[in-house]
Amino acid sequence: MVMVQPPGWLMQRLKRLRVDSVTTGENKSSLCGPGRNSQMSVEVKTENIKVEMESGSSHFRVERHSWQGLREIIHGSRKYPGIMVNKAPHDYHFLPHREENGTHTHRLYFLGMPYGSRENSLMYCDIPRKVRKESTPQLAWKQLLEHFQATPHHGVYSREEELLRERKRLGGFGITSYDFHSQSGLFLFPANNSLYYCRDGHSTGFMASPSTPVEIQTQCDGPRMDPKICPADSDFISFINSNDLWVANIQSKEERRLTYCNKGLRTVTDDPKCAGVATFVIQEEFDRFTGYWWSPEVVEGPDGLRLLRILYEEVDESEVEIIHVPSPALEERKTDAYRYPHAGSKNPKVTLKLAEITTNDKGEIITAQTKELVLPFNILFPSAEYVVRAGWTRDGKYAWAMLLDRLQHLMQLVLLPPELFIPMSEDEEKREQFLKDVPQHIQPHVIYEERSDIWVNIHDIFHPLPQEVDSEISFICGSESQTGFCHLYLVTSVLQTDQRNWSEFPLPSTDTFKCHVREEVPLTSGDWEVLGRHGAKVLVNEKTQLIYFQGTRDTSLEHHLYVTSYKNPGEVVRLTELGYSHYCTVSQTFDMFVTHYSSVTCLPCVHLYRLQGDPLHQQPQLCASLLEGSGYPPYYVPPEIFNFETSSKIKLFGMVYKPHNLSPGAKHPTVLFVYGGPQVQLVNNSFKGIKYLRLNTLAHLGYAVVVIDGRGSSHRGLTFEGAIKNRMGQVEIQDQVEGLNYVAEKYGFVDLERVAIHGWSYGGYLSLMGIIQRPDVFKVAIAGAPVTLWMAYDTGYTERYMDTPENNQTGYDAGSAALLVDKLPNEPHRLLILHGFLDENVHFFHTNFLVSQLIRAGKPYQLQIYPNERHSIRCPESGEHYEITLLHFLQEHL
Structure with missing residues (x-):
């Protein structure tokens, strides 16, 4: 089997490390932070299994099954959660009916699964x-489209589509x-x-x-990613093909490539640039999945021409480390190359540019050009490392x-007038x-800053209000640093009106463009918070001056x-x-909203x-239902939520799933x-019988x-989350053990x-740290896709929490x-490690290196590799195998 080799920088670092010097002293460790919500979507339901007590013993014994017996228990059980997950509608859009006295007020569009379909x-x-x-x-669900094949044949996606599915x-x-x-209506x-x-x-x-x-025909080879409709002219659409930005007119079928970053070369080494594409770290750690934004307004010219922006x-990734991950087994002896910035290494170089498309009244493209900022991005904004969000004001003025910044202690909101971009030319x-042609009053404006000694959590809360005067701008934004909880603020900033000659302008400082709040x-x-x-959005009704938001x-x-009211x-x-x-x-007309809701005891x-x-x-008045809870899965018993100090x-x-066959005095x-x-x-008042159905199976x-949910988890404020700052792993296990002891004392069973610790991704890492720190508490650990070496994980996540x-x-x-x-x-049979061999997020290198260290130290372990899986297990057969492995290991060794 091909093993992922550590890159050269890491080999040099590891040569300087002496494992015995790190592992002496206090029994302390750290937790890892791979992709959020990336634990495996593997669910289980089970038939009624007989359990029995050993005579004269207070230790409850789970009935042992053969491997085939466990397979029969869970075989086919994944249908229920799969159906329930896909049954729920999502991605809503309201559209009002035009007839004031008609029988219907709105049409509600959404994604859902038609009856009898699996798509x-x-x-x-x-x-x-x-x-x-x-x-x-x-309400009856109706199909907007006639049935057609939407999923690629045999479920084979392009590499770009497959990786985007992983990130999302x-x-x-x-x-x-x-x-x-x-x-x-497009x-x-x-x-x-x-x-x-x-x-x-x-x-x-x-x-x-x-x-x-x-179908929109194309001259492009390969997938067209991230498609969007031009908001100012719906005849035009845009998309990304081979890391470059394209536009097309769906009426005239004219198609135009706007950027030329990609040279069509065969390797990422030779082709390091892209336009309009969010890089791995931006997608995985900042939840931005696009790299371009249409202006909402068209500029009408005196000659009848129209300007779209x-x-x-x-992005230039030429200085970012390249890692090699094996391709799927169908492509034997091949590897995929990825740019991956590990902690402490160089990030991609980024800038913002402007594409302008001039059209006539027939929708024909007359000209298309790209523009760059008057000064390099890193000179205009010297502290900026990441562009985490972007867009336009509603009037297209900015x-x-x-x-x-790199350490994520400073966030800046900046306005960029389109006139700040000039045509690109190599002619000096x-x-x-x-x-010289740039008007002297044109400049960027830093209208708001947020600073935190812990870190700045990025969100989607920014709504610029219409300008009443040119010298000021008001907007609604979210800020967490002022109170330690994310709250809404109405901010008014004074826009600078200094005169600047950009051909002679001295290099700016960090505060050159900072506006007075x-x-x-x-x-x-x-x-x-x-x-x-x-996905939680803040909507502003400027007519009534009301804000609709979700919170706790x-x-x-x-x-x-x-x-x-603002x-x-x-x-x-x-x-x-x-x-x-x-x-x-909430509807765009602010007269309706749809809610997808549940509780621990109530289905969605x-x-x-x-x-x-x-x-x-x-x-508000309840007016209709799209989905009603249809009944518990077989043998389902909801967990009980508790709290402790x-x-x-x-x-x-916390929450506890009680064993279904409790006997007085029995210890389970x-x-x-x-x-x-x-x-x-993880612990909240929502239904757990779909995503976490396998926990109920264990209880059954x-x-x-x-x-x-210990310190470091979300929705409890920045101080609570920031307890892990620079010391991930130094506080979490203590909270878990104290909670475990509380449950043991309160419930008695x-x-x-006989305690096992198990999780995937960050939870897999925590499973390792649990048995490292408290082997006296945890008899076995089952670690899925764990980060095992912090300096080998990515910059955006690791440096946020660990510097x-x-x-x-x-x-x-x-x-x-x-x-x-x-x-x-x-002792043998106390550690089981599971990992997808193709994992491009938490690379298999982490498990590879851990196993090498285990062998070096003469430590026992068990390893389960999934050759064709990435960070999340997706193949049904792999998911079923994982569940059997988990149950078999627990029954044999716990």
Whole structure:
């Protein structure tokens, strides 16, 4: 088997490390932070299994099964969670009906699975105007499209599509995303390795029967990624092909390549540049999946020509380390090469550029050119390392960008006038003239800064308001650093009006373009947070001056929709029902919202609510249902949520799955299921019978299962999350063990002599650190896809929480499981490691190096490799094998 070799920089570092010097002294270690929410989507349900007690013993014994017996228990059980995950509608768009007195008020579009299909498709429901108070109508799902093959044949995706699915954690098939232009009714979506469009709700009205999607023909080879509709002219679409930006007119079928970063060479070594593409770290660690943004407005010229603009990011990765990961087994003896910046190494060089497309009244492209900033990006913004968000003000007057420094202690919001970009030219005289032609009042504006000694968590909360005067701009943004919790602020900044000659302008300093913040009004406050990540959006109704947002004001265990006024700040009103966790989408007309909600004991439901009158004083009205909970999975018993106070006087939350066949006085083998890292919350009041159904299976077999969110997890504020700053692994295990002891004392059925710790990704790392730090507590550890050497993980994540290796070498060494192998048990059958061989996130090198160190130290271990899997296990056969492996290892060795 081909093993992933450590890069040269790491070999030099490892040669200087003496494992025995790191593993002496106190029994301390660190936790890892691979991709968030990347644990395997492998779910289990089980038949009724008999359990028995040994005569005269208080230790409950789980019935042992052969490998084939376990396979029969879980075979076919993955159908239920798979169906439930794909059954729920998602990605909503509302479109009002034009008829004021018609029978329906809106058409609601969404992605969902048609009856009898295994693929997601575009669906819709028509929302009735009148609803009987005594009943809630169940809306019928209707297909917008006639059935066609949306998933590539045999489920084979291109390399680009496969990696994007990994970054987005996509498990469904068919249509997985779409762009919608409400003014024209145009839908644009990728499917079957191509691009398609259809229309509904435009000037010809709403369709009553499914339509046939139109394939967009192309001259491009390879996949067209990240398709978008031009908001100013829906005849134009854009996409990425081979790391360059293209536009096309779907009416005239004209197609134009805008950028020429990619040279068409065969290796990433020779072709290090891309345009309009988000790099690995930006996607994985900052949740930005695009690298270009259309201006929302068209510029009309006096000659009848029209100017369309696209802001895009250009990236040069020539100085970024290249790593090699084996290709799938079908391509034997081949490897895939990736640019991967490890902690402490060089990141890609980035800049922002502008593409301008001039068209005539027929939609023909007359000219297309790209422009660059008047000065290099790193000179204009010397502290910026990452462009984490970008876009345009609604009038197209400014592009904007959210910039972050290398150590993620400083975030800057900047405005970029389009006039700040000049045509690219290698002729110095021409470039000098372009600089002289830039109006002297044109300059970038740093309108807001956020600083934190812990770190700045990036979010999507930024809404620029229409300018009332040219010298100021007001906007609504989120900030966490002022109170330790993310809250909303109404900010007014004064725009500088200094006169500058860019052809003679001296090099700027960090504060050259910094604007004075005239006013910053808090709109929300308290020890709770406004949600602005992972799909939670903040919507602003400028007409009524109300803000709709999701947050944790009532409890950190539930997400709710709230509304407040930014004209008269103060009152915050909850719009969703307590006792559930809600994930909401508000209509663009602010008269309806849809909520996907559930609780620990309630299966997911999707309901529609109408907003009438003043939402601050009138509660929304339930008007329809899209999905009702259909009943528990077989043998499902919901977990119980608990809380306790640690020895550090900190309140923590956990949940416990009680063994289904409890006997008085019996002590049951226990599995501590962990994630434990930042930006993830496992314990909340939402249904656990889909994603975590295998935990119920363990309980059904007779295990007790415990889950605890310790310090470092999310939705408890920056101080709570920041407890792991520079010392990942130094606090988490203590919280887990204290929670375990609390459960044992409270419930009485936990056998503290038979405890397993298991997790995937960050949880896999924590499983290693648990048995390293507390082998007296954990009898066995099952570690899936763990980071074992911090300096080999990526810059964006690792440096956020651990600083650089140069600044925090002690923390890096103490937090690397592979350097602590001397503290692992000497007894066999106590450590099982699982890893996908093709993992391009937490590279297989981590397990490879750990195993090498285990062998060197003479330590026992068991290893399960999945040759064709990446960071998440996707193949059904691999998922089933993993579940059998987990159950078999537990029954044999716990």
